[in-house]
Each structure stands twice: as C-alpha cells, then as structure tokens.
Amino acid sequence: GDSVTQMEGPVTLSEEAFLTINCTYTATGYPSLFWYVQYPGEGLQLLLKATKADDKGSNKGFEATYRKETTSFHLEKGSVQVSDSAVYFCALSPPYNTDKLIFGTGTRLQVFP
Amino acid sequence: SQTIHQWPATLVQPVGSPLSLECTVEGTSNPNLYWYRQAAGRGLQLLFYSVGIGQISSEVPQNLSASRPQDRQFILSSKKLLLSDSGFYLCAWSVWGRDTEAFFGQGTRLTVV
Numbered sequence: 001g002d003s004v005t006q007m008e009g010p011v012t013l014s015e016e017a018f019l020t021i022n023c024t025y026t027a028t029g030y031p032s033l034f035w036y037v038q039y040p041g042e043g044l045q046l047l048l049k050a051t052k053a054d055d056k057g058s059n060k061g062f063e064a065t066y067r068k069e070t071t072s073f074h075l076e077k078g079s080v081q082v083s084d085s086a087v088y089f090c091a092l093s094p095p096y097n098t099d100k101l102i103f104g105t106g107t108r109l110q111v112f113p
Numbered sequence: 114s115q116t117i118h119q120w121p122a123t124l125v126q127p128v129g130s131p132l133s134l135e136c137t138v139e140g141t142s143n144p145n146l147y148w149y150r151q152a153a154g155r156g157l158q159l160l161f162y163s164v165g166i167g168q169i170s171s172e173v174p175q176n177l178s179a180s181r182p183q184d185r186q187f188i189l190s191s192k193k194l195l196l197s198d199s200g201f202y203l204c205a206w207s208v209w210g211r212d213t214e215a216f217f218g219q220g221t222r223l224t225v226v
Binding site for chain 2: 006036043044045046049089098099100101102103104105106
C-alpha cells in the first residue's frame with residue numbers, strides 16, 4: 001500500500017546550520033506530497049506542498065522538491081532558527097483516492113543557539 | 114472562519130471501559146473528516162476517514178470504531194478499551210478534492226490504565 005518513510009530523529013542542529021530531513025514515498029501513480037509541522041504544544045499545520053513531479057513547495061524559508069525518479073520529497077532549509085524546533089511530518093495523498101492523507105512517522109528537529 | 118473542536122483534551126480510562134471522543138467542525142459544509150493516532154515511535158497513523166454522513170473508511174483493524182451521525186460531527190468509540198489504545202488522538206478535516214490542506218484539532222491524550 002501507499003506509505004511514507006522519514007528519517008529518524010531527533011535531528012539536532014546549531015542555529016544557522018543547513019537542514020535536510022529526508023522523505024521517500026511509495027505510491028501508485030503520482031500522489032500529492034506535503035510537509036506538516038507540529039510546534040511544541042500546538043496542532044499540526046501545513047508547511048508546504050507539491051502536487052506534481054518537479055514542483056517545488058516553499059514556505060518560511062523551507063523548500064521541498066517533488067522528485068519522481070527517486071520518489072522523494074526532502075525538506076530543506078538553508079539556515080535554521082531556534083524557533084524551527086518542532087516535529088516535521090511528510091505526507092501524501094494518493095491520486096486514486098484524494099480523500100486519504102497518509103503521514104510518515106515524523107522527525108523531531110531540535111535547534112540550539 | 115472554520116474551526117475544529119475536539120474533546121476532551123485528556124482522558125484516563127480503565128481497561129475494559131467504553132470510549133467516546135467527539136470532534137466537531139464549524140464554518141464549512143461536507144468536510145472530509147479524519148481520526149489519527151499519534152503514538153511514540155509510530156508517528157501519525159490514519160485510523161478512519163469519512164467523506165460524508167454515515168460513510169466511514171477504516172484503515173487499521175483494531176478495537177476502535179468511528180461514526181459520523183451529522184455532517185460536521187465525527188465520533189471515535191470503543192466498547193472495551195485495551196492498554197494498547199493509549200495514545201494521542203487527533204481529529205482533522207479537509208475540503209473534498211485533491212491537494213487540499215488538512216486542519217487538525219488540538220488532540221486528546223488518552224491513557225488506559
């Protein structure tokens with residue numbers, strides 16, 4: 001079945017370091033891909049999305065590119081801040097059933113000053 | 114504007130007792146509704162989703178059930194709780210269609226003792 005695999009955390013970085021959180025997916029056809037973020041004490045919220053191959057989603061300095069050839073959607077940020085500390089979830093919506101939203105296990109990011 | 118309400122925020126229940134968690138959405142019609150469980154080390158697991166009144170899709174066979182008695186009401190239930198039902202339960206809604214954002218409630222922390 002469709003699934004999302006994320007790198008295990010926690011990812012620990014110093015402020016202004018470069019961030020990559022890996023995400024790969026397994027799906028039939030071409031799903032839509034998402035990154036959600038859960039800040040401490042808050043609910044999940046959409047960070048960015050991409051709906052077709054080679055699309056790049058971006059928001060708040062984060063970027064992710066939909067790579068069909070590697071079935072990946074890695075999250076990147078050039079310079080992280082302490083306020084980016086959160087849990088990041090990669091997710092997909094299958095093309096055959098757009099009502100489903102399947103999440104990965106989440107990756108905790110901890111940024112220290 | 115749309116809002117999602119989920120209650121209770123925390124719940125401690127003995128093994129074998131029944132469960133009822135309620136989620137309601139305001140400010141939108143005919144939303145897709147979702148129940149997820151967030152467990153340590155397992156990320157965000159889709160339990161049930163619904164595209165309309167009385168329409169429930171189950172993703173994981175288990176001790177839980179869901180119902181949608183009204184358009185904007187989604188209930189998660191169990192007749193007899195197990196220790197393994199402990200976790201953090203999240204309700205979410207989205208608009209029907211591809212690539213739409215899901216909006217999450219604040220969650221219910223369930224501890225089965």
